[in-house]
Amino acid sequence: MSAVAIVDNGGGNVASVRFALERLGAEALLTNDPQRIRAAPHVILPGVGAARDAMRRLAESGLDRLIPALTQPVLGICLGMQLLYAASAEGDTPCLGILAGAADRLPAAPGRAVPHMGWNQLVPLRPSPLLAGIAAGDYAYFVHSYALPPGPDSVASCDYGGPFTAIVSRGNFHGVQFHPERSAATGARLLANFLALGS
Amino acid sequence: MRDGQVVKGVRFRDHRVVGDILELAARYRDAGADELVFYDITASPAGRTVERAWVARVARLLDIPFCVAGGIRSVGDAEAVLGAGAEKVSVNSPALADPDLIDRLSERFGAQCVVVGVDSQTLADGRAPRYEVYENTGDPRLARGTRRDTLEWICEVQARGAGEIVLNCMSSDGVRGGYDLAQLSAARAVCQVPLIASGGAGILEHFRDVFKTSGVDGALAASVLHLGTIEIPELKRYLAGQGIAVRP
Numbered sequence: 001m002s003a004v005a006i007v008d009n010g011g012g013n014v015a016s017v018r019f020a021l022e023r024l025g026a027e028a029l030l031t032n033d034p035q036r037i038r039a040a041p042h043v044i045l046p047g048v049g050a051a052r053d054a055m056r057r058l059a060e061s062g063l064d065r066l067i068p069a070l071t072q073p074v075l076g077i078c079l080g081m082q083l084l085y086a087a088s089a090e091g092d093t094p095c096l097g098i099l100a101g102a103a104d105r106l107p108a109a110p111g112r113a114v115p116h117m118g119w120n121q122l123v124p125l126r127p128s129p130l131l132a133g134i135a136a137g138d139y140a141y142f143v144h145s146y147a148l149p150p151g152p153d154s155v156a157s158c159d160y161g162g163p164f165t166a167i168v169s170r171g172n173f174h175g176v177q178f179h180p181e182r183s184a185a186t187g188a189r190l191l192a193n194f195l196a197l198g199s
Numbered sequence: 200m201r202d203g204q205v206v207k208g209v210r211f212r213d214h215r216v217v218g219d220i221l222e223l224a225a226r227y228r229d230a231g232a233d234e235l236v237f238y239d240i241t242a243s244p245a246g247r248t249v250e251r252a253w254v255a256r257v258a259r260l261l262d263i264p265f266c267v268a269g270g271i272r273s274v275g276d277a278e279a280v281l282g283a284g285a286e287k288v289s290v291n292s293p294a295l296a297d298p299d300l301i302d303r304l305s306e307r308f309g310a311q312c313v314v315v316g317v318d319s320q321t322l323a324d325g326r327a328p329r330y331e332v333y334e335n336t337g338d339p340r341l342a343r344g345t346r347r348d349t350l351e352w353i354c355e356v357q358a359r360g361a362g363e364i365v366l367n368c369m370s371s372d373g374v375r376g377g378y379d380l381a382q383l384s385a386a387r388a389v390c391q392v393p394l395i396a397s398g399g400a401g402i403l404e405h406f407r408d409v410f411k412t413s414g415v416d417g418a419l420a421a422s423v424l425h426l427g428t429i430e431i432p433e434l435k436r437y438l439a440g441q442g443i444a445v446r447p
Contacts, residue, residue: 013284016258022259111414113393118417143264182263183263
């Protein structure tokens, strides 16, 4: 099997994503080479950092045009998921525009610290192969200050002072707001489900 | 952590070896720990950066988040640790010496990657309790008060972009007499980002009390887990039974 392409966008969590894939027996290639990304059976867009920075880096390597044209399964993780949408309020940044909607800042409130950092429960919204073996109430690990409201493409939500999109799918594009690479057995299952897509 | 091994002290002194990093990391992962924090306690006093090799080994092993603390003085230091697979970096003494470091880290990596560790000592000189931030606490010979008020420092680091605060209450550390609920409640009142209690866990009830009384987002424990006094599955079952939401 050829390697999963992890888009190297200068963010933080690429190593942990690669290690998570290795634990599943999948080979991973860290790259921003358009040709290798186009040829990979699966593409992961990770993301730690700020939206504006991340979009600038994607634009520099021409990936802002390449990614929306990919036809294999693509998974955006955390900021990588938010980049799939039209825009982010973080730095008023236009994003890849594959999904409709814009990430907005989570409002802080008493008893609800922002960033949302920690384990929280998944609420399935509609059937999806990404949810195979994952039950309502399973915990995943979240670290984010911005979020997407649930929409027509949402597969699962999470509640943190209000619901937000935890898993999204539209065609071959998928995204998770949490960090599957750090979500223990639930995260490993999500990644395995993603790798099973399109095969 | 010191020289590749996990150590634990009492009130930040007299550290003894409790095990190998990777073995302990795997043990806590399998026991259901929600997050691990690795403190390289000799990094700041010795003026060196945490070594990177073990970070990648830990990242390969763990499927839960982990944070690395110890001698991170620059964006470059943090980049190396995050690039090796850590979720977060925690800064303590270097942030006291150069508070702007917090702003730079937050700007580069986002607030969610930036934990500020605060080592705080209760001052018993006045009528109302006051709390003072200490620095270089990894080495008893170099540890000293900074004359910074703990609550003011907690406000400042949030304004500078800290995404999480770990408050180590030094007078209760390692003695297993319970978390410092008064100090943690005072910190909670001024802390809008996740607040993690550290120092003093001894029995199951201490964990319940710190969540229920002080409203912290997480509780960090070392001694009771390293010594096996409390097992994580038992602790989680107990907390769930007390109506506290925990990942099973």
